[in-house]
Amino acid sequence: MSKRYSDIDFKKTLGSIPKDVVEQLQEKEAIQNQHDFVCLCEGLQEGVCYLCGEKIEHIDEKSPCMHWFLASSIKKKTLMRYLSRPLSFFRVQTYLRWVANSDKPFININDVGADVLDNKLHESTIRYKNLEWSFSLGNTDFEGHYGSKVGNCPHYHIQIVRDGYTVVKFNDTHIAFEPIDFLYMEMIRQNAVEVDPSYEAGLESLNSxxxxxxxxxxxxxxxxxxxxxxxxxxxxxxxxxxxxxxxxxxxxxxxxxxxxxxxxxxxxxxxxxxxxxxxxxxxxxxxxxxxxxx
Ligand SMILES: [Zn+2]
Ligand SMILES: [Zn+2]
Known part of the structure; x- marks a missing residue:
């Protein structure tokens, strides 16, 4: 499962796109990101989600949204149901990093990469106001816990702390990846893209x-x-x-x-x-x- 996309040579594939097209795409993306980040910051100040337009505290089970990570009124059962479905690791990370950066740029994210712990692919803690989200992704998570009933498919773990109280423990949930995650993971593994987590989210906009x-x-x-x-x-x-x-x-x-x-x-x-x-x-x-x- 984790070897998905490994037969694609991403360096070659990405390298075959004409330079001016890449530059155009990057510029477009930067403008879009800047716009989105401003919307997110403005929305948060008003207590509104820039993704769905609803109030941050508005929870409608029929339309799940990433702002649920921020809602203090969300019931644990609802949150657990949300986390029991596939949820893109990269989308969640980016969203929460943007949220953290909207508060005070740079200071609210703590990353330790795989060079620190050999059995870990990723660990990070993101903090925003009274909330703290920690991610844990080890090799066995990415491959799926072999022979176990839960977590036998590729997944990551999250811990959510609110007001110092642990709402979701790492072992409570095994969040399945979305296909886009496998694509990114493979691109990163092949060194075809540059990912520098401490500088990505929302920082484009800091140039303004x-x-x-x-x-x-x-x-x-x-x-x-x-x-x-x-x-x-x-x-x-x-x-x-x-x-x-x-x-x-x-x-x-x-x-x-x-x-x-x-x-x-x-x-x-x-x-x-x-x-x-x-x-x-x-x-x-x-x-x-x-x-x-x-
Ligand atoms: Zn929303
Ligand atoms: Zn696991």
């Missing part, structure tokens, strides 16, 4: 100065996790942030994956002659801690 003003306070905060899982926080003075900062940092991050944010800023200051002001502090105790599945 009005959004930057709207969502950045006097200071921007960026968390870095090293392989040893020590955290540093880089505080950036937004008045010293150049126009193309997000793009340039993203490019640097692709080259220097292991460098923490403040090092990237040093490189950028040196390379481009910028004068981005920053400070580095240790992690406060209440930062979003990584939750490991037991």
């Amino acid at each position: 100065p009005t959004i930057q003003e709207a969502i950045m306070d006097n200071i921007s905060v960026v968390n870095d996790v090293t392989k040893a899982q020590f955290w540093t926080r880089t505080l950036i003075d937004p008045s010293t942030i150049p126009e193309n900062f997000v793009d340039e940092i993203r490019e640097l991050k692709m080259i220097h994956r292991d460098l923490p944010m403040f090092k990237l800023i040093e490189v950028l200051n040196e390379l481009k002659g910028y004068n981005i002001q920053y400070a580095v502090v240790n992690v406060p105790a209440n930062s979003p801690d990584k939750i490991h599945r037991k």
Whole structure:
């Protein structure tokens, strides 16, 4: 099951698309993303879901929607039924990352990749206000737990914490993937696409100065996790942030994956002659801690 799409050479396939077409598509997507992210931010401020147009607290079993992840009025039974159907790992991740970024960019997501735990393909914790979603995807999840009654098909696990209380435990549910997930997974496995989770969701929109003003306070905060899982926080003075900062940092991050944010800023200051002001502090105790599945 997990070997689905593996007979496609994605590098070759994607490489065969003319460059100008790719650029056009990317530009279109960036504009769409920016528009969607603004809608999501504006909607959340009004307590409205930008996907279905309903209030966040509105739960209609006939039309399930990802805003159910945010609704505090949702009954556990309803939520469990929602999670018992296939639900795209990438769509849910992107949605929740956007939600987290709508609050305070960068600080609410904690990722640890497969390089930290050999048996894990993915682990992350996303936090928004009083809510915290942790994802766990191990090799045996992706292959399906062999011989077991539940979870024998490819799935991932989620833990949902609200107000410090665990509403859904990792073992409560085995969420089946949607076909799009297998496609993405295979593209990532083949290194045909670049995925940098800490920088994807909603960040395109940060290039827009009005959004930057709207969502950045006097200071921007960026968390870095090293392989040893020590955290540093880089505080950036937004008045010293150049126009193309997000793009340039993203490019640097692709080259220097292991460098923490403040090092990237040093490189950028040196390379481009910028004068981005920053400070580095240790992690406060209440930062979003990584939750490991037991
Ligand atoms: Zn909705
Ligand atoms: Zn599992």
